[in-house]
Amino acid sequence: MRWLLIILISFTSFVNAQNSIVLEVEFIGAKKTKTSFLEALISTKKNQPLDSVQLNKDLILLKRLPAISNANYKVIKGKENNYSVSFNIEENFTIIPETGFWTSANNQFSYKIGLYDYNFSGRNITLGGFYQNNGYNTYGANFKAPNLFSNKFGLAISYQNWKSEEPLYFDNTSANYLYNNISYEVLGLYQVNFKNEINFGVNIFNEKYEYISGATNPTVPLSLDVDKMLYKFVFSYNNLDYFYQYVDGFKSVFYGQYVSSDNEFQDNFLIFWNDFFYYKRVGEKGNWASRLRVGLSSNKKTPFAPFALDNNVNLRGVGILVDRGTGSIVLNTEYRHTLYDKKKFTVQGNIFVDSGTWRNPGGNLNDFFKSENVRIYSGIGLRFSSKKIYNATFRIDYGFSLKDKSGGLVFGVGQYF
Structure with a gap:
């Protein structure tokens, strides 16, 4: 005992x-x-x-x-x-002005100005807005507080009045339309655990299309004005680790949306896509980064298809909104190498390959394997980044097609992905 x-x-x-x-x-x-x-x-x-x-x-x-x-x-x-x-x-310094300027295909000089605080009140709240003029007045405001109610539950609210001249593609030709989208969005933000997060909510918006120039077809309206409601669900898995400009790890983000409308040209439709990100440190100064996007939507034969082929979204060098589809598979991969690194500022060079394929509106899954739907671009670029200002990376890339002679410069703020 x-x-x-x-x-x-x-x-x-x-x-x-x-x-x-x-x-x-x-x-x-x-x-x-x-x-x-x-x-x-x-x-x-x-x-x-x-x-x-x-x-x-x-x-x-x-x-x-x-x-x-x-x-x-x-x-x-x-x-x-x-x-x-x-x-x-x-x-970081988190009160960031947003500026940009560009010239569109019709030689219209355009600019965008805005101001955002990504740490409003010192509590990880994003608050800000922007104004854009591309021949038309566009503006919006955003509020996002991931930890508004607790360390796991938050809220995001946004308003946008967007106007732009956009091409619609049909019968192997196109027409230019003035597009106007006025939207109100409310999302709940819930962090399930350290790696997983869910966003869910609704977007109420009005879409208008007004014919400007180009081809016409009796089945394609010259004007369209319709109220819609979008139900949104986002699930993200995040296992990324950051060290200044370097990123390491894996991330997956699933987007699901159901859009309801009542008009003869646009039925209710479902759209979903998943972005897979993979980052790997290479030595002391290198970073390999890749993004794979796979997406599908309701397969209607319509010029209003949701997946766009565009410089600023998927393929650097392809041009601005050059085509649309009801399915998309895109792989972006690049190697970033630090050329200059000081306490407050870095410069990176990068070599990239962007490739993608689309399903035509009303087409079949084998559209993904047709050579005319496959685009491959490669190129080089530079990144100028502040280590003390949030998301203060200015990028410039030149991409050129590996299939034809097309190509061009792409500017932006933040890494491409």
Whole structure:
């Protein structure tokens, strides 16, 4: 009996020795970001057991925030089994002006200006808006608070009044239309766990098409004005880790949308696509990045097909909105190499290949394998990035077709993917 008592006392002492407790959690370097918000966001808590696995997850979670460019932590042993955890934060500047200018195919000079705060009130809230003039007035406003109600549940609200001149394709020809979309969107944002998140909600919008020039067909209306409702569901799996301009890991995002409308030219339709991202660090200065997009929609023979073939969306060098389809398979892959790297600024060069294929409106799945629907572009580019300003990467790429003589420059803000 005496030996049993000794064993029980020894076992209890051993368990207590292994049960390290977090005595304090502090954040060093957090200036604009509220420490109360960060404390609520992470899983490492005061007076809770110290868990190194959870600490590493919290570190990755912090680095994913727009407000934080980089972070690390220290664990300091105190009396007995009490420990202090100190997160060292490098904050981004998150009040970002948005500017852009370009010349369209009809030589119309266009520009876009806006202002966004990606850490409004120091609580990971995005708030801002933009104005665009491309011969027509376009404007919008956005509010996104992923942690508005708790560390897992938030809300996103947006409004947009968009106008642009767009081509519609039918009978191997095209016509230019003035397109106007006025939309109101509300989404619920729910973080299931460290890697998985769900967004769900509704978008109520009005679409108008007005004929400007080009071919006509009795089955294609010269004007269209219709109210629609879009139900949206997004599921994302995120296992990415960031270190300034470098990214490592895998991410998958599924988008599902059901659009209801009541007009003879556009039936209710379902559209879904999935983006798969893979990033791999290569040595100290290299980063291989790839994106595969696979998507399908209701297969109606209509010039209003939802998947667009466009410079700024899928194939660099192909042109602006050159075709539409009811299915899309696109692979973008590139190697990024850091050419210049200082404390606040970096320059990367990249070599890329963009390839894609489309299903024609009303076509079959074998459209994906027809050579006339397959596009392959390659090229080179540069990235100029700030390490202290969120998403402050200016990119320029030149892409050229590996099948014909087409090609061109593509400018943008942020990495292409």
